[in-house]
Amino acid sequence: MGSNSNQNNIVLKITKATIRNIIVALLLATVFLIIIYGLTREEVNTTVSLLKTISIETNKQIASNIVFNKEEKTVRNRPEFGTQYAQIKIESLGIDIPLYHGDSLSLLRNGAGQMSSAYFPGEGGTVVCMAHNTDKMFKRLPEIENGAKIVIETSYGIFEYEVYNTKIIDMHDVDEIEIQDKEEILDVFTCYPVNGIGHKTQRFVAYSKLVNYIEP
Amino acid sequence: MKRRTILNRIICALLTVLLIIELIVSLGITLLKNTICSKEYIEKELVKNNYYEITKSEIEDSFKYYVLQSNLDDNCVEGLITVEKVKNDTLLELNKYYDNSKQEIDIDPIKQELTKRIYDKVENEYNNSISEQEKKDIETLVKVIVKNYSDNMKTIGTCFETLSTLSKKLDKIESREIIIAYGITLFTVVLISIVYVYGTKNKKIIVNKYHAIALMTVGLMTIIIIIAMSIAVNEQAIQIFTKGITAVIVDIIKNIKLMLLLSGIVMFTVGLVISIIKNIMLKKYLR
Numbered sequence: 369m370g371s372n373s374n375q376n377n378i379v380l381k382i383t384k385a386t387i388r389n390i391i392v393a394l395l396l397a398t399v400f401l402i403i404i405y406g407l408t409r410e411e412v413n414t415t416v417s418l419l420k421t422i423s424i425e426t427n428k429q430i431a432s433n434i435v436f437n438k439e440e441k442t443v444r445n446r447p448e449f450g451t452q453y454a455q456i457k458i459e460s461l462g463i464d465i466p467l468y469h470g471d472s473l474s475l476l477r478n479g480a481g482q483m484s485s486a487y488f489p490g491e492g493g494t495v496v497c498m499a500h501n502t503d504k505m506f507k508r509l510p511e512i513e514n515g516a517k518i519v520i521e522t523s524y525g526i527f528e529y530e531v532y533n534t535k536i537i538d539m540h541d542v543d544e545i546e547i548q549d550k551e552e553i554l555d556v557f558t559c560y561p562v563n564g565i566g567h568k569t570q571r572f573v574a575y576s577k578l579v580n581y582i583e584p
Numbered sequence: 585m586k587r588r589t590i591l592n593r594i595i596c597a598l599l600t601v602l603l604i605i606e607l608i609v610s611l612g613i614t615l616l617k618n619t620i621c622s623k624e625y626i627e628k629e630l631v632k633n634n635y636y637e638i639t640k641s642e643i644e645d646s647f648k649y650y651v652l653q654s655n656l657d658d659n660c661v662e663g664l665i666t667v668e669k670v671k672n673d674t675l676l677e678l679n680k681y682y683d684n685s686k687q688e689i690d691i692d693p694i695k696q697e698l699t700k701r702i703y704d705k706v707e708n709e710y711n712n713s714i715s716e717q718e719k720k721d722i723e724t725l726v727k728v729i730v731k732n733y734s735d736n737m738k739t740i741g742t743c744f745e746t747l748s749t750l751s752k753k754l755d756k757i758e759s760r761e762i763i764i765a766y767g768i769t770l771f772t773v774v775l776i777s778i779v780y781v782y783g784t785k786n787k788k789i790i791v792n793k794y795h796a797i798a799l800m801t802v803g804l805m806t807i808i809i810i811i812a813m814s815i816a817v818n819e820q821a822i823q824i825f826t827k828g829i830t831a832v833i834v835d836i837i838k839n840i841k842l843m844l845l846l847s848g849i850v851m852f853t854v855g856l857v858i859s860i861i862k863n864i865m866l867k868k869y870l871r
Contacts, residue, residue, distance in 0.1 A: 382863040389793050389859045393800035419817040566654050566721020567728050
């Protein structure tokens with residue numbers, strides 16, 4: 369029995385000694401990590417920030433929790449880039465397609481895109497939307513006439529715009545699509561001419577003003 | 585067994601800190617040289633993640649996008665580029681950064697083939713009756729498509745430009761110098777043993793708690809780093825440039841994390857075993 373108790377004591381001592389070593393190792397690890405982080409803080413933060421920037425959700429839901437204040441003309445909880453947040457309709461041309469925040473190649477395959485550097489409907493500035501000149505998109509846009517209605521239906525309301533001018537511009541004429549914040553204008557454009565072969569260097573632009581807002 | 589002096593303990597402790605630093609450096613260099621700083625590793629990852637097939641498909645999609653807007657059928661661009669072409673051009677771009685190669689990708693075959701296909705179509709469907717403006721638009725279309733291809737190819741090179749810069753810095757460390765670094769680490773291990781044995785006058789305890797602590801420290805550090813990385817970033821959600829590049833980068837990050845984790849677990853376990861064995865031997869001698 370004495371020998372058993374002796375053995376138990378030895379096992380206990382060995383366990384204690386091992387745990388002591390683990391605690392020392394843990395403390396040393398913590399100190400080293402703090403020192404390394406201190407020396408490379410900027411690089412670490414930049415890397416993490418960069419990785420977070422490129423980590424985006426892969427399933428984009430339709431943005432529906434946008435908060436709009438009509439009096440202040442503000443749109444909060446703006447939809448993320450790449451999200452479908454509205455439907456754009458031109459009844460006179462039979463156009464009814466999704467509207468995405470953003471204008472990348474992949475988005476424009478699925479619907480109309482909204483320039484992310486311009487304003488959202490309701491913010492009182494220039495809203496710029498574009499789509500391809502294909503059958504399912506804006507092929508009939510050049511047929512639009514002054515007085516025609518363009519409607520953007522969002523989760524925070526329905527915005528009706530009335531066309532007052534159309535123009536054919538060169539694709540590099542950025543001044544012809546002015547981003548301003550004095551009044552709410554909607555510019556929609558597509559590649560022009562819509563028929564004919566080859567890469568189009570012109571754009572057909574329809575300019576319209578906000579004439580009505582319907583609450584959701 | 586003789587009790588060690590304070591001086592002996594201090595020397596052992598300092599050597600342990602030195603050993604920890606050497607283990608970190610050795611682990612870091614080994615990991616980097618065998619992964620992101622190795623052109624061969626990158627090439628294997630490209631194959632493993634079907635980068636060439638995915639990229640070929642994505643590029644073809646973007647060609648079709650331009651062609652559809654130009655009132656042409658997308659079969660104009662069907663098979664215009666092959667997986668082999670994408671692979672060869674990707675490797676040329678990688679060689680530019682890793683091997684300082686000056687060779688550029690050749691886009692003329694694509695340009696010539698595409699122009700021929702479009703004009704064949706024009707001859708069949710439009711009876712060659714196209715305007716001068718349309719001829720110019722076709723020329724622009726071909727230029728845009730070809731530029732799209734070369735931009736896509738350059739993207740992978742740009743992506744790994746930073747890594748290749750790091751690779752070149754590590755390349756300056758010759759293999760002989762790396763072996764010397766490992767040798768120094770081994771020497772420190774032996775030195776700790778010598779100092780410890782000298783202090784205790786016990787020649788039977790070659791590995792001791794200082795070796796164990798050094799290994800467990802580095803093991804714990806790598807495990808903590810992996811946990812912190814996993815909390816900070818979800819690599820599965822990463823999307824960068826193209827699907828092909830995303831797949832490769834996500835896989836590389838996962839591999840590095842796995843290698844670090846395994847290294848950490850192995851080091852910690854070996855350290856723990858050494859610690860237990862050393863304690864058992866010490867208690868045996870203290871009876």
